[in-house]
Amino acid sequence: MRINALFVEKILTGFIRGELAKRGFKKGILGLSGGLDSAVCAVLAARALGPKNTIALIMPYGRGFGPDLEDARDTARRLKIDARTIDIAPMVDAYFKRHPSGDLLLKGNKMARERMSILYDWSAREKALILGTSNKSELLIGYGTIHGDLACAVNPLGDLYKTQVRELALHLGLPERIRTKAPTAGLWAGQTDEEEIGLTYDVLDEILELLVEGRETAAEVAARGFPKKQVEKITGLIRRSEFKRQMPPIVKLSHRTIGHDFLYPLERGR
Amino acid sequence: MKIALAQYSPVLGDIPRNLDSHLELSAKARRAGADLLVFPELSLSGYRLRDLVAETALDPRSSRTFASLREASRAVALVVGFVEESPLEKGLFYNSAAFLHKGSLLHVYRKVFLPNSGMFEEMRFFAPGRTFRSFPTPWGRAGLLICRDFLHLNAHYLLFADGAEIILAVSAAPGRGVGEENGFTSCRMWEGIGETVSRVTTSFVVYCNRVGIEDGAVFAGGSFVYDPFGRRVAQAPYFEPHLLLADLDPAAVRKARQALTLKRDDRPDITLANLERMIHRDAH
Incomplete structure (x- = not known):
């Protein structure tokens, strides 16, 4: 499970730089939660693209997660990356006011999709490509919201288990506070991944x-x-x-169907 | 002789741009005094082509791309990788490598072992070649292999039996496995085979792997050259573009074959008789 973090850093920063260049982007954007994965991704992006070309959106739900908000801001400050805080409570609350529910998971999923919706909006405003922050452990067990935190344009962390992300975080010099805090999806206050899993x-x-x-x-x-x-x-x-x-399956009717036998690489001619 | 290995990253599906890179690197290799410049697998087209295979196919005997490359080969001999489609076999696409020298096409090799499992799907898009054949070059008899061929014992053996003194392998090998060492764990496999094969064939083994990332697949680089005594002559870094230069002494093959008489003592007739027995036994 141990990794050569220096080599992995080189691959991942090369991947981020190369993907953006091939798609005609200079800037990358990501959601910064105050947790480990997004902090690691932010460091990689800042090193790959430069702090000026890395944008972080910090999207708390009201004032519910004070320490995480502070950690996210602290990470952005230390990396000297452009950070913007957008409170998602007004949008999420407006929705649940009209369509109430006591289901915390439902509410959490809505919050995750609200954040991704805002990320895509700022991706277009800033002409910045969205970097995913889901790690391999989460992806494998499906611990994420589809079209929420699982959505992205490219994912630099998707082939690293959580414990390997921690090792990478140590190599990248992230503070102990962020490296050792209990991982949380941030769907509700006090939630932790490990308790839920x-x-x-x-x-x-x-x-x-x-x-x-x-x-x-x-x-x-x-x-x-x-x-x-x-x-x-x-x-x-x-x-x-x-x-x-x-990707969702497409029912095959014709002789040449997207995903079945219409098969092109993503990076065609770039 | 001086050999150069172009560990570079082609643009996927863009032959004109890749041709420019080939010509620039040829000029650079020539300035460095190279006699032969080896490019990686599918160096003119990129690797993960899928349905672009048909759109990037070239006939090395008639295409304008190859006319430019043949011209460049007057200054430095070239090995290039490309999708081949011959007018005699329309609609059949081969993953091929060509050896160009002094303005002519010396040899075309069509990849025999097309990997088709896990992350690989070459059989879905390519037709397999059928022939391993060595050919004369000014620096000794050479044989070409493409990527996965290199992992098949019989590919090396057939070139050895056919008199090859230089095994030229061109590759687009993705890195697999990250451990505590530098580079991918899969790099060790290629290097181990390079060392062993150079020793047991008492031949030079030249392995040119590409770099770059295509749709998430990371090509690992780490190109290398082993001499006929199993000694590593040169190695390029992992993952980074590099023009690797190495001096090869063609006389080393003779010395190695005096010291270790594996070529003299080889018995292709016994190999053939045993293979025939196994094939015919299995047929019944």
């Missing part, structure tokens, strides 16, 4: 690596001493979240 990222990543990299079956992983219930929970999460990792 029911596993620490250390254990989750170990199991994921055996299943994915090692191509082991759930039974083989359990035979190594991991609780069978935990392993099966994870395989279930992976299976049920496939839709979050793929």
Whole structure:
């Protein structure tokens, strides 16, 4: 699971710089939550594109997450990147005032999509490409909101497990406060990923690596001493979240159908 | 002789721009005193072409792109990678490499082993070649291989049996696996094969891999040259564009084959007899 963080940094900054250049963008934009993943992505973007070409949107829901807001602002200040704070409470509250719900997950998803909607708006205003901040652990178990935080133009972190993102964060010199705080999706106050998933990222990543990299079956992983219930929970999460990792299927009618046999690279001629 | 390896990143699907890069790099290699410049796999078109395969196909005998390259080969011999379509086989596209020297097309090799699993889908878009053949060059007999061919023992063996003294492998190998070492873990595989094959074929092994990123696939670079004693002569950095230069002494093949008589002692007849037995046994 250990990585050569210097080499990974070189690849990821090269990826960010190259993707933007190929698509005709100079600037990158991302949502900065105060958590680890977006902070790592912000450092990579600032190093790849320069602080002047990196835009961070900090999008708190009201004043509910004070410490995270401060951490996000602090990260932006230290990186000398352009940061703008937009409170999403007025938009989200206006919606739920008309369509009330007590379901926290529903509300959290709406908030995640509100943030992404604002990111796409500022992407167009600033001519800046959206950098995704979802890591491999989250993507595999589907711990993210489709068209919310899972949306982006390019994703530099999508092939790094959470524990590897932490290792990269240490190499990039992020403060301990951000590296060690409990990861949270920020859907509601006091929420933590590990409590919601029911596993620490250390254990989750170990199991994921055996299943994915090692191509082991759930039974083989359990035979190594991991609780069978935990392993099966994870395989279930992976299976049920496939839709979050793929483009929607198109029903084939013609002789040449998008996604089936109309197959072009994204970077054609660039 | 001096050999140069162009570890570069082509623009996907843009042949005119890539031709310009080829001509610029040829001029640079010539200024550095190179006799031969090797480009990576599909160097004129880029790798992840998918349906662009048909749009980027070239006939090396008639295309204007190749006319320019043949002209450039008067100053420095060239190995280039391209999508090949011959007028005799319309609609069949090969992942090919051409050896150009003194204005003529010395050899065209069509990739035999097209990877088609995991992240690879070459069989979906390309027709497979069928022939491994060495050919004479001013610096000794050479044989061409393309990327995945390099991982197949029989590809190396057939070139060795056909008299190759220089194995020229062109590649667009994506990096796979990040561990604690510098570079991708998959780079070790290529280097290990390079060392072993140069030793057991008592030949030069030249491996030119590309760099750049296409749709998220990271081409790892790390091009290298091994001499016929299994010694690494030169290696390019990982992931960064680089023009790698190496001096090869063609007389080294003779010395290596005196020291280790694997070529003299080879028995292609036994290989053939055994293969025939296995193939015919399996057929029944």
